[in-house]
Structures are given as C-alpha cells and as structure tokens.
Amino acid sequence: MDKVAVDAMGGDLGPRAVIGGCAKALAAHQHLSIILHGDEAVLQPLLSGLPGAARDRLSLVHASDTVSMQDKPGHVMRHGRETSMWSAIAALKTGEAAAAVSCGNTGALMAVSMLQLRRMEGVSRPAIACLWPSRGRHGFSTMLDAGADVKAEAADLLAYAIMGATYFRNDFDEPRPRVGLLNVGTEEHKGRAEIKAAHDLIARHQETGRYDYVGFVEGSDLPDERVDVIVTDGFTGNVALKTGEGTAKLIGEFLGETFRSGWVPMLGGLLARRALTRLSQRIDPRQVNGGVFLGLNGTVVKSHGSADATGVAAAIGLAAKLAGSGYRGRMAERLVIAAQASQDAPKGDGA
Amino acid sequence: MDKVAVDAMGGDLGPRAVIGGCAKALAAHQHLSIILHGDEAVLQPLLSGLPGAARDRLSLVHASDTVSMQDKPGHVMRHGRETSMWSAIAALKTGEAAAAVSCGNTGALMAVSMLQLRRMEGVSRPAIACLWPSRGRHGFSTMLDAGADVKAEAADLLAYAIMGATYFRNDFDEPRPRVGLLNVGTEEHKGRAEIKAAHDLIARHQETGRYDYVGFVEGSDLPDERVDVIVTDGFTGNVALKTGEGTAKLIGEFLGETFRSGWVPMLGGLLARRALTRLSQRIDPRQVNGGVFLGLNGTVVKSHGSADATGVAAAIGLAAKLAGSGYRGRMAERLVIAAQASQDAPKGDGA
Known part of the structure; x- marks a missing residue:
C-alpha cells in the first residue's frame, strides 16, 4: 500500500x-x-x-x-x-x-x-519542481525552483540541477536528462554573476549528477526539445510558471471567442471538438497538477x-x-558527492 | 516628415x-x-x-x-x-x-x-518596454524592463513605473494607466527586499507619475484587465517575455497538429480558417514588434x-x-520631480 x-x-x-x-x-x-x-x-x-x-x-x-x-x-x-x-x-x-x-x-x-x-545533506535551499508541457521526447520538461525561495546562489543552482535530473530520470525513465540554466540569452557572457558561477559548477558536475548540461537556455526554451530540466531561482521560476499558465489561459479564451465569432467558425469548432478537447487536456495544468518539494x-x-x-x-x-520509487536515496547520494567535491575543490578566486 | x-x-x-x-x-x-x-x-x-x-x-x-x-x-x-x-x-x-x-x-x-x-536626468538604468497582448480595455499591456539590465534597485523600479505610465498614456490615450509590480504573490509580505522597497516608493509617487498603483501582480496577471503597466527588473522581464512567446508558439504548433489529426477536425479547421487567421494575428508577436528603449x-x-x-x-x-508624439518631454518632467522628491524625503532608515 x-x-x-x-x-x-x-x-x-x-x-x-x-x-x-x-x-x-x-x-x-x-x-x-x-x-x-x-x-x-x-x-x-x-x-x-x-x-x-x-x-x-x-x-x-x-x-x-x-x-x-x-x-x-x-x-x-x-x-x-x-x-x-x-x-x-x-x-x-x-x-x-x-x-x-x-x-x-x-x-x-x-x-x-x-x-x-x-x-537533505548538501541542500541549503529546497526547491519546488513543476512539469512543463513540451515538444520534447517525453512531452514534458521539469523546471525548478518554481517558488520555494526568492533567491538562489550558485551552489543552490547546482543542487537544483542534481535534484531535477534525479527527479526527471525517475519520472520519465530517462537515463541521461539534459539540464539547462535559465538566463536572458545563450551567450556565455550574459546574465548575473551567480548565474555565471553556476554555469561552471553545473558543467563540472555532469558525472556526479549523471546529466548532460546544455548550457544557458531562455524562456522560449522551456518547452523546447533540447532540454529536460530547467534550473532557475524561485523568483524567476515562479514568474515564468505563472506567465506560461496565464498565456495559455489567454489563448484559450481567444480561441473560444474565435469559434463563437460566427456560424461558420462555430460549425468548424463543432467538427474539431473532440480534437480540441484533447488539445485542451494536453495543456491543462490540472493534468500535471503538483509541485514537488525537492x-x-x-x-x-x-x-x-x-x-x-x-x-x-x-x-x-x-x-x-x-x-514508491526510492528516488530520494539516489538523490541524497549525488548531493553529498557534489557537496564534498565543492569543499575539496580549490576555490576559483585562488584562495 | x-x-x-x-x-x-x-x-x-x-x-x-x-x-x-x-x-x-x-x-x-x-x-x-x-x-x-x-x-x-x-x-x-x-x-x-x-x-x-x-x-x-x-x-x-x-x-x-x-x-x-x-x-x-x-x-x-x-x-x-x-x-x-x-x-x-x-x-x-x-x-x-x-x-x-x-x-x-x-x-x-x-x-x-x-x-x-x-x-535622462533621474534615470540610472534605462529600460526596454514591450507590449503584451491582454484582455484589458486597450488590448495590450506594457511590461518593462524586458531586458536592458539584469538588475534593478527600488529607485530604478520607480523610474520604470513613471516611464511606463507615460509611454502607455501616450500610446493608448489613457489618462490614468494602472501600474503593477511583478512579484511571486500579491500579499504584502512576499518577495525580495528591493521589491518591497519599490512597492512603497511606487505607491507614494502616484501623483507625480499620474498613474494608479494596483500593487503586486503575478506572471498570470500580465494579460489581465486590472493592470496596464507591469514593472519588473530586466532579468525577470526578459524571461517572462520569452516564456510568453514560447508558450504561444507551442500552443500554435499543438493547434496545428490538432487540425491535422483527422479529416473531421481538418474540415473544422478549414471552416474556421478565417477566424483562426485573425486569432493568430492577434497573438502574433510580429504585429507588435519593437521594444522601446526608455x-x-x-x-x-x-x-x-x-x-x-x-x-x-x-x-x-x-x-x-x-x-512625433513629444512623450519624452513629459516623461523627463516627471522623472525629475520624482528624483528630487526622493532626495528631499527623509530616509526610511532614519538617517
């Protein structure tokens, strides 16, 4: 049970x-x-x-x-x-x-x-992971943090990468999830200081976390097929999640108005009704309801x-x-390895 | 000319x-x-x-x-x-x-x-303003900063409120635009420190900037009828903009697949084609292309x-x-008043 x-x-x-x-x-x-x-x-x-x-x-x-x-x-x-x-x-x-x-x-x-x-050991900021409808191979991507904390340092973002990859692997049976770091552009020089630091950390820990790091991704990549796990701080993640939901809802309303705009489109809507119902289920946030605390x-x-x-x-x-899945044990192992590696590693500032 | x-x-x-x-x-x-x-x-x-x-x-x-x-x-x-x-x-x-x-x-x-x-005098961080399709009275809201700078202090967010309100008033002939501050919830206690400080500043300068301040708004409120101007830092704004665009594009693709999923929905799509074209124009980012540097x-x-x-x-x-509109003169006036008021005002920390 x-x-x-x-x-x-x-x-x-x-x-x-x-x-x-x-x-x-x-x-x-x-x-x-x-x-x-x-x-x-x-x-x-x-x-x-x-x-x-x-x-x-x-x-x-x-x-x-x-x-x-x-x-x-x-x-x-x-x-x-x-x-x-x-x-x-x-x-x-x-x-x-x-x-x-x-x-x-x-x-x-x-x-x-x-x-x-x-x-868990090695975690200073827990995160909320949510699923995002995507055109990728599994139909969904995972984004974290969706709003547990309004801030995240580079070490937190690394923990999110490890936790998100373990969670995605468990949920979609994907041996090697692809991780991206949310930023305002995909070029190396863009973004805030903590994000540039996280970029290096997450790249360095691909074997610890058993993921492939695809680098910086943008808001438009959240549903993209090149990424499975999107890592960001909880402020940005929460705004992105609600913006995506709000946009989907707005388009849904506009679509309804479109089919009510005359009897020809209305007939069209009736003919396409079953297919449209499947579409609305596909993007319905209720179907993937639940942010998981990691x-x-x-x-x-x-x-x-x-x-x-x-x-x-x-x-x-x-x-x-x-x-029933035992994902937390595997996650704990990798977090501890990453935390130890960070302590043992020479500091980037030469200290 | x-x-x-x-x-x-x-x-x-x-x-x-x-x-x-x-x-x-x-x-x-x-x-x-x-x-x-x-x-x-x-x-x-x-x-x-x-x-x-x-x-x-x-x-x-x-x-x-x-x-x-x-x-x-x-x-x-x-x-x-x-x-x-x-x-x-x-x-x-x-x-x-x-x-x-x-x-x-x-x-x-x-x-x-x-x-x-x-x-301009009184501005330390210029911003990019973009238009957002909305269910509001003018069909659009304005969001800024959409990505000029990855950071914004409270004083910058106040300048964004004033600039955004002037721009929106000019563009939509709206005497009293409603300004909201993007946050992870609408409750007073939520968000980062600089956002709480900006909340008070923007509320205090409603008469200087000739706007009504509606308080905190969330990502889902970007297309909402209760707000005309959404103020945020350029990192969050850029992610929100691209997330909205990406979501609209994904739904557009899903919609195309829906109408191609069989001959009955295809016939429905043909009947609704003209109405669907109008819909896609309504949410097409090309129609409102252009981020304005303010x-x-x-x-x-x-x-x-x-x-x-x-x-x-x-x-x-x-x-x-x-x-041709002369909006910059009016904007400059209000920014100078706000900057002077901030200098004259007693500091919040008792100094």
Missing part, C-alpha cells in the same frame, strides 16, 4: 474538492490508501457520500485549525501545531504516511515541511491552490508514484 | 528583410522618410528592386562594419564607430533623424545608445532579431509614431 497523507483544508475550493480528488485517486490507484487531515466535524459529513470501496482505504485524523492563504510562514511555524497542514506533514515524519499532499499556502507548507522533515527528508507535493477534484487527484497520484 | 534612421544590418534574416520592412512601412505611412545605415555595396543592389514612390523617401548612409549577435557590448562601445548600428544612433544625436530602429544585438544597441544619447535622450526601437519584413515595418511604424 502507498500511504499518502492529505491536508483536507486550505485549498481555494474547500474540503469538498479535496475529498472529491481523494475519491478519484482511490478509484484510479488500487494500492493507494489515504490519511485525511482536517476538522472532523466538517469532513465526516462529506465522507458519507463516498462509495464504500473508497471509504475502506481512507482514514481521518482530526486537526482543529487551518492555515489560510494569508498566513505568514513564520506565524504558522510558531503557532500552527493544531493545523491540518502540520498534521499531514507530521504523519510523514512519524512514518505513518510515505508522502503528503496539500493545496494550501505554499510558503507555510514549505516552512512547516522544512521544520519537521529537515533538509531537498527534504520526505516527499511533499503542493497542489495548485485552486485545484478541483481532477487536479487534487493528479497531485495524489503523483505523490503515490514518488512514494 | 517623420525621419527614422534604420540599421540595415545585424538582423537574423539579413538586410533583405529590413529593406522589405522599409518598403512596407513607407507604403503605410505617407509622412515617413527613412535613412538606411549599412554597407552600400550590399544595400544598393537590394534597393533597386523597390518601387519609385518608396525609393524617393529613402536615403542611404554608408557604414562599412556590422555588429554581430555575438559581439560583446563593451567591445562595440570601444571599436564600433564604423558599424551601421553606431551610424543609425549617431543620426539621432545629430538630429538628422527623430527615431532609430535596429534588429541587431540588444546589449550592444543599448550600450551604443547610452554612450551617444546619454541617460530613459534615454532619444527614441530607439529594438526590433526582434528574427523579425521579417512585417515585423520590421511594425517597428519602424512604432518609431515614427513615437518620434
């Missing part, structure tokens, strides 16, 4: 959407069991509507309090012990669950996860705050898959 | 595309005249193909050298006096032209422009390096429009 702890509260659509997602995930994965964390008085009535088969693999742990989207991470770290988010992560720490999922406040989730699970001693998946049942189910499915 | 200096060399598609763009622009704008800068031996034969009406309003200034996409800005500043790029900007400085256009190396163009034209004593438009004749014509049209 893959046991996943789910924070039932804190998503924009409330616990009903989360429980709907649990039901979908339980129906899709026979070896999944879920521990739901949240307010019993709210959740118990919602559970009664579930089919018996799903109900058997779902248990409930009461938590009286909820983290809101407005709560500051520091506040939750100090006063959040009674929240459903804290409780879900605690289940990971005690080993009751093998992975945890929450739709709640990203900053608070990262803070609570770091506090309880601690960082660099912690535990597997935490952050679902989109506005995720509906389909989105929540995708995040739970991802958590279950990761829980 | 609106006189525009055009750098004929340095675009990815070579001088033929630039001259094609000149011909299109001359045909579309009766009050436009163009001074073409570049290698006479290359350009003269290409010009002979132009219609006489266009040829009459086009003159040629010889420049023997060309800036390549690989040249470093510093190198061009020291050794670039014989290049077509330098020559086009010099025509602005001497007053022979009222605006300049180049498809060449962005970093070199900014460096050469700063060196010859100098920065904060210099002269109007310089950077066309996309890969621009074809349609794209080059759009950039020249934009330059001509700006040249």
Whole structure:
C-alpha cells in the first residue's frame, strides 16, 4: 500500500474538492490508501457520500485549525501545531504516511515541511519542481525552483540541477536528462554573476549528477526539445510558471471567442471538438497538477491552490508514484558527492 | 516628415528583410522618410528592386562594419564607430533623424545608445518596454524592463513605473494607466527586499507619475484587465517575455497538429480558417514588434532579431509614431520631480 497523507483544508475550493480528488485517486490507484487531515466535524459529513470501496482505504485524523492563504510562514511555524497542514506533514515524519499532499499556502507548507522533515545533506535551499508541457521526447520538461525561495546562489543552482535530473530520470525513465540554466540569452557572457558561477559548477558536475548540461537556455526554451530540466531561482521560476499558465489561459479564451465569432467558425469548432478537447487536456495544468518539494527528508507535493477534484487527484497520484520509487536515496547520494567535491575543490578566486 | 534612421544590418534574416520592412512601412505611412545605415555595396543592389514612390523617401548612409549577435557590448562601445548600428544612433544625436530602429544585438544597441544619447536626468538604468497582448480595455499591456539590465534597485523600479505610465498614456490615450509590480504573490509580505522597497516608493509617487498603483501582480496577471503597466527588473522581464512567446508558439504548433489529426477536425479547421487567421494575428508577436528603449535622450526601437519584413515595418511604424508624439518631454518632467522628491524625503532608515 502507498500511504499518502492529505491536508483536507486550505485549498481555494474547500474540503469538498479535496475529498472529491481523494475519491478519484482511490478509484484510479488500487494500492493507494489515504490519511485525511482536517476538522472532523466538517469532513465526516462529506465522507458519507463516498462509495464504500473508497471509504475502506481512507482514514481521518482530526486537526482543529487551518492555515489560510494569508498566513505568514513564520506565524504558522510558531503557532500552527493544531493545523491540518502540520498534521499531514507530521504523519510523514512519524512514518505513518510515505508522502503528503496539500493545496494550501505554499510558503507555510514549505516552512512547516522544512521544520519537521529537515533538509537533505548538501541542500541549503529546497526547491519546488513543476512539469512543463513540451515538444520534447517525453512531452514534458521539469523546471525548478518554481517558488520555494526568492533567491538562489550558485551552489543552490547546482543542487537544483542534481535534484531535477534525479527527479526527471525517475519520472520519465530517462537515463541521461539534459539540464539547462535559465538566463536572458545563450551567450556565455550574459546574465548575473551567480548565474555565471553556476554555469561552471553545473558543467563540472555532469558525472556526479549523471546529466548532460546544455548550457544557458531562455524562456522560449522551456518547452523546447533540447532540454529536460530547467534550473532557475524561485523568483524567476515562479514568474515564468505563472506567465506560461496565464498565456495559455489567454489563448484559450481567444480561441473560444474565435469559434463563437460566427456560424461558420462555430460549425468548424463543432467538427474539431473532440480534437480540441484533447488539445485542451494536453495543456491543462490540472493534468500535471503538483509541485514537488525537492531537498527534504520526505516527499511533499503542493497542489495548485485552486485545484478541483481532477487536479487534487493528479497531485495524489503523483505523490503515490514518488512514494514508491526510492528516488530520494539516489538523490541524497549525488548531493553529498557534489557537496564534498565543492569543499575539496580549490576555490576559483585562488584562495 | 517623420525621419527614422534604420540599421540595415545585424538582423537574423539579413538586410533583405529590413529593406522589405522599409518598403512596407513607407507604403503605410505617407509622412515617413527613412535613412538606411549599412554597407552600400550590399544595400544598393537590394534597393533597386523597390518601387519609385518608396525609393524617393529613402536615403542611404554608408557604414562599412556590422555588429554581430555575438559581439560583446563593451567591445562595440570601444571599436564600433564604423558599424551601421553606431551610424543609425549617431543620426539621432545629430538630429538628422527623430527615431532609430535596429534588429541587431540588444546589449550592444543599448550600450551604443547610452554612450551617444546619454541617460535622462533621474534615470540610472534605462529600460526596454514591450507590449503584451491582454484582455484589458486597450488590448495590450506594457511590461518593462524586458531586458536592458539584469538588475534593478527600488529607485530604478520607480523610474520604470513613471516611464511606463507615460509611454502607455501616450500610446493608448489613457489618462490614468494602472501600474503593477511583478512579484511571486500579491500579499504584502512576499518577495525580495528591493521589491518591497519599490512597492512603497511606487505607491507614494502616484501623483507625480499620474498613474494608479494596483500593487503586486503575478506572471498570470500580465494579460489581465486590472493592470496596464507591469514593472519588473530586466532579468525577470526578459524571461517572462520569452516564456510568453514560447508558450504561444507551442500552443500554435499543438493547434496545428490538432487540425491535422483527422479529416473531421481538418474540415473544422478549414471552416474556421478565417477566424483562426485573425486569432493568430492577434497573438502574433510580429504585429507588435519593437521594444522601446526608455530613459534615454532619444527614441530607439529594438526590433526582434528574427523579425521579417512585417515585423520590421511594425517597428519602424512604432518609431515614427513615437518620434512625433513629444512623450519624452513629459516623461523627463516627471522623472525629475520624482528624483528630487526622493532626495528631499527623509530616509526610511532614519538617517
């Protein structure tokens, strides 16, 4: 059984959407069991509507309090012990669950996860990895950090390269992922100082991390076939992720207007409807919902705050898959080798 | 006559595309005249193909050298006096032209422009402003900096707000543009230190800059109706711009595959063809081609390096429009007021 702890509260659509997602995930994965964390008085009535088969693999742990989207991470770290988010992560720490999922406040989730699970050796900034629809061989690329931290030094970016490559290798069965470093141009002389330093570090550690480094990539390369893993700081990554989502949504709206602009295009849209539905699924962020926290001693998946049942189910499915894969052990090994190599290496400034 | 200096060399598609763009622009704008800068031996034969009406309003200034996409800005500043790029900007400085256009190396163009034209008073980092397709009232938003500098301090971001608002007001006849500051969330406590400082500065200078400040915005808000001008540093802005373009291109490709996936969707696509063409024009970056350099004593438009004749014509049209508008005088006034207010104001740290 893959046991996943789910924070039932804190998503924009409330616990009903989360429980709907649990039901979908339980129906899709026979070896999944879920521990739901949240307010019993709210959740118990919602559970009664579930089919018996799903109900058997779902248990409930009461938590009286909820983290809101407005709560500051520091506040939750100090006063959040009674929240459903804290409780879900605690289940990971005690080993009751093998992975945890929450739709709640990203900053608070990262803070609570770091506090309880601690960082892996060699990691000073954990990262959030997300999937990006791509024209590449696997249909997706991975970008990290998508928003765990607003800054990243060169050593952090190297850790992201190693973590991202391990994650991508695990998820897509790709022996040698190609890693690119996000910059404002592909020429060697461009970018900020920490990015130029990271460029050298990531190139030097290709064998440690078992990836091929393709060099600098630009925003337009995020869906490109020449790269599998895109490394960047969490500020830039978060802006890129939301810009991509926003652009896709805008074009979707424009496309809808196009087909409603007269009866001839409307007929065209009807004829192409099934193909267009497949297209919208292909670029629907709900289908690949879930940012994975990398660099912690535990597997935490952050679902989109506005995720509906389909989105929540995708995040739970991802958590279950990761829980069973053992990727963290392999990641830890490579991070330790890279950290040791950096300590042993002569410093670039001649010291 | 609106006189525009055009750098004929340095675009990815070579001088033929630039001259094609000149011909299109001359045909579309009766009050436009163009001074073409570049290698006479290359350009003269290409010009002979132009219609006489266009040829009459086009003159040629010889420049023997060309800036390549690989040249470093510093190198061009020291050794670039014989290049077509330098020559086009010099025509602005001497007053022979009222605006300049180049498809060449962005970093070199900014460096050469700063060196010859100098920065406006109160501006320490000039910026590149670009247009973004939007669901807002004017169909576009403006984002800056799209990549002039990889860094921006709080005072730079305030200057971007003032410059962007003036530019947007001029371009869309909008008395009170709404300004937003790009961040990883809309909550007050999020983001980097310089962004929190800029948040306060931009809010304080709403009357100086004659804009309404809507606060923090996210990547997904770039096409949103609640904001007209999006302010960010040039690293983040460049990644966002290219991510948006890359996403639009990917969806366009997926859409093409959708309509080719069988004969029923193909028939649908044929019926909707005219409406789909209008859609692709609406999101085609060539139609709004041209990043405008703001904060210099002269109007310089950077066309996309890969621009074809349609794209080059759009950039020249934009330059001509700006040249005649007098927006720089109004911008200069507000920048000076803001700079003086910052000097007079008590420092936040109590000094």
